[in-house]
Amino acid sequence: MSQAVSTAEDYLAAQRLANLPAVGTAWLDIRRNQARSLLEGVGLPTPRQEDWKYTNIRPITRSTFDPVSGSSGWNDQDFLESIQLPGLNSYRLVFADGILVRELSSCDGLPAGVTIASVAEILRADSAKLENLLGSALPTSPHGFTAMNSSFIADGAYLDIGPGIVLDKPVELVFICACAGEDRLGMPRNLIVGRPGSHASVIERYLSVVEARSLTNAVSEVILEEDAQLTHQRITDESSRSFHVGGLFARLGGDSRLDACSITLGGSLVRNDVLVNLDASGATVDLAGLYLARGRCHIDNHTHVVHNSPSARSRELYKGILNDRSRAVFHGRITVQAGAQQTDSEQNNQNLLLSREAEVDTKPQLEIYADDVKCSHGATVGQLDEMAVLYLRSRGIGESQARGILTHAFAGEILERIELDNLRLHLDHCVSHRLSSVERVVS
């Protein structure tokens, strides 16, 4: 009965053999080693850990994935064209299994003061630049996957938006998995720095090139200095055989603003962690999320907003639509530290169950150590309003179409927050295509 199960040790061994950039750089070696011991200590997550209570990674540990640390030579122009967002004009970096594909990337006409580069290149050429940034927004006790990502740091995107610069075009980061065949593990490590007063919009897209088993373990760190603004969109739409563990870890300076929107449309098992530290007064974060789960897919969103300073504001709305035998998990935690007075925080999670076999587990949490605060959270699980269905039907719309319209409208509340028209239209199209008809759940 004993089946081979991959463990943290397998990945530690692979790390030892990997040909990683800038080995020998003292500070980087230390950090990679620290991450190694962390991974050694905590191991890969198990449902015994509270944060993984509802997500069993057994489907992932059933295979041992091969970490990709160098280019595989994948360079498929046609595929890239097929997935391009129509009409979107952007600076673009393309990564195959986490490694930059220079031929497919283009950052022409980048204004002075802005850097958009490969982390590997910066590490090789001028690693000191990243010393105080890389890893600075990570959680203090990260889980095994994040530690694994930190022990490698093979490549990823490095964005530095200089002081006062308002970037004219969005930055599109395309992460394509399964480029080098089955059972590959891509671990992009991104770093986005918004200098004082800068404005930028970043789109992270995670896609599969073919229907192959793969694992992506992506970490993005965001550091916003005073008055900086960042709009961050993360779209996960990998194949139904892909596993995805992603992290967005941010720390926000005074009066800065982060609008982060996470849309999960596909994947076999998807886990997204978000951690936002509001480190100075006036910081604002707005988290939005939409997850569409079908088939046997499992989507887990874990968010944690920490108010470390007074007068910061946080908003959060995550919405889920579950069909077939899918399962979704939402864990939203808000911590208000002692002294973080005048905190204004709201969190909401809403779920629509469309099938008898679907399951949702939601855990909104408040942890408050200050008294002059305004905090609320809410969570709902339910189905479509039959009155609304009746309204549409009485106007001559077929039942399943009516349900489709209402479900689409449910998702619309998240989609309409996306400011980039081309991106919004594209996503809207994806969503409505998948919800074109919704059957009634008969009890």
Add this chain to the structure above:
Amino acid sequence: MSSSATKISDLIGREYKEGFVTEIEADTLPPGLDEGVIRKLSAKKNEPEFMLDWRLDAFRRWQGMNEPAWAHVDYAPIDFQGISYYSAPRSQADGPQSLDEVDPKLLETYNKLGIPLEEQKFLAGVAVDAVFDSVSVATTFKSKLAEAGVIFCPFSEAVQEHPELVSRYLGTVVPTGDNFYAALNSAVFSDGSFVYIPKGVRCPMELSTYFRINALNTGQFERTLIIADEDSYVSYLEGCTAPMRDENQLHAAVVELVAMKGAQIKYSTVQNWYPGDEEGRGGIYNFVTKRGACRGDDAKISWTQVETGSAITWKYPSVLLEGDRSSGEFYSVALTNNCQQADTGTKMVHIGRETSSTIISKGISAGRGQNAYRGLVKVLKGAENARNYSQCDSLLMGNRCGAHTFPYLEVRNPTAIVEHEASTSKIGEDQLFYCRQRGLSEEDAVSMIVNGFCKEVFKELPMEFAVEAQALLGISLEGAVG
């Protein structure tokens, strides 16, 4: 005002400073726990074979378990081998001999709560005459209950007189291996209450442990079993608002409720055990497992609790909604002041069709208190059209306290509607100003606002209890403002 609050606590807590009372009397087992102790305990209580087997089974399970660490509370480890698990009822000789020896501040508290003189003596641990008013009251009640066919007696008596009922229901709601403290309780429980309401009977009065004088010294491991047979109704009150003298630091009680088809059980608790002093020294650890099962269709179980005492409260009164159209309710006010910690909430497990549950939780944190709501709403696959509404509000007073909310919602049926709402706020300066302007002292104003905040829960309490609970809240908050 804060100084008087301290004195009250000091007095009640006099016994706690040195930890557990371990003076060995003739009829007390030495500290420690092994199978021998359980056999002796069972023998002393003259229990039938099935009880001993049941206790031993629980003990074996307990040995394989670890103390839970997930609750949002913090305390020094407990030495389970340092506790004496059997002690004959204490003699009253070492208590104060008359009310004159009792701290006047404590008496003041009793007076504020409107407690009659004789009861004051009783609560303060004063040695009282054999002729005690309430005893005769209790006797009157007993005959009335017997007429209705209601069984209401100490647990140990039930084991002797109604072994068939005990063996049929004991442990069916909270199994022996349910959790660490429930297992410990099952192995060593001393006594408790047993209630059986026959079919179709509406219990003629509210049952209260307060009147069950003869079984008062039930000790730290209390076991309560209430069975409401088909279409019956019972309202049960546990605890009382007055601060109780108590020698045991660890309390691990288990309460099991069984509601058959169409039956209703209303269980109300007011808990005001010694919370420890202002620095958090001493105080009761209240680790309780309370659970009810709606076994039949249309059954209903309602928990109402007002938790103001104990250093640590760890308590999740739950309802298993097995029957179709059965419903569960949970109304709670939990107050933490000084260094008190509370991790409390409920579990509602929807199993039958059209089951419904309501959760209203009000948490108040003052001083350095930490107050957490932890709840689970679980809708299983077969629970068609299940409905849940949860509301958890927290009120913060002072900037060193904490209020936390950890709800878990697990839904496996698409026809279910589950809603959870929570908010956290402090008493508004404008509200306070409004009251002050109309001549209320700051403390009265706070007390009034807090009572308003808790109104939804208090209205679920039986009338006399509700009045006392309001006064209690005011007293517990003394010194928290200003």
